[in-house]
Amino acid sequence: MTLLGAHVSVAGGLDKAFSRGRDIGCDALQIFVKNPSQWQAPTLSESTLTAFHTAHEQNPMPVIAHSSYLINLCSSKPETLERSRRALAAELVVCGQLGVLGLVLHPGAHLGRGEAAGLEEISRSLDLVLSEVPNIPTKILLENTAGQGTVLGYTFSQLARIIELVDEPDRLGICFDSCHAFASGYPLHTKDGYQKVFDEIDREVGISKLEACHLNDSKAELGTRKDRHENIGKGQIGTPFFARLIHDERFSDTPMILETPLGDDENGHAADLTTLRGLEPA
Ligand SMILES: [Zn+2]
Ligand SMILES: [Zn+2]
Secondary structure (H helix, E strand, C coil): EEEEEEECCCCCCHHHHHHHHHHHHCCCECCCCCCCCCCCCCCCCCHHHHHHHHHHHHHCCCEEEEECCCCCCCCCCCHHHEEEHHHHHHHHHHHHHHHCCCEEEEEECCCCCCCHHHHHHHHHHHHHHHHCCCCCEEEEEECCCCCCCCCECCCCCHHHHHHCCCCCCHHHHEEEEEHHHHHHHHHHHHCHHHHHHHHHHHHHHHHHHCCCCCCCEEECCCCCCCCCCCCCCCCCHHHHHHHHHHHHHHHCCCCEEEECCCCCCCCHHHHHHHHHHCCCCC
């Protein structure tokens, strides 16, 4: 069985993520290292760092982070582009200090300049960010998207193109989000669809580059390009997909992170972990 976990809150301090994760039975965590809806750069005091490392030692498990939603590495507005590059570099520095394995990134939205130009701009941005932050263990994990609006990264060939263009491809990986893949048109609800999507990932980027998964069912139907997460088994993807994924030996070391609705009782992730752990191989 794979490493199952969830995106957890860091309210009250980054180190609090571990007790929250442990309480609901996580084997892996995803956190924000700063408020994801603000530009303000993250700052870590020495005591925050120490508290995080101590809590991590007490709860050894892989930790990844999700970057700010404001970042657009191919914005056509020079000011936003520059801000985005600075913001990503600042997050990457902090992730390195925390020992976070991967920083998940939505590749960007081309805002009308075209897909090919957008992918090239994203690669250029990544080159600048990576050269500014050398020698850290944290990889940037490009997340596949639902393809809403002019958002890029809704096919694995687009993610492959970005990786192919950068100077340091070894510092990039991918994060597979099941809800986004389904919304962008991959029929994950069928056995054939399961095989095909991971064959495609292997062909385009190499399966070893898949370094994290987001386990989300989808409220929206296949190919609707709408990003609406749903609890496991309650959406359009259904449990057979998740059963196949968590029992797939290729991903036995891959952090599998829930980003499903918490619900009024805040129990959504705990319930989804129980659902996942109860799934027999499909
Ligand atoms: Zn995601
Ligand atoms: Zn999403």
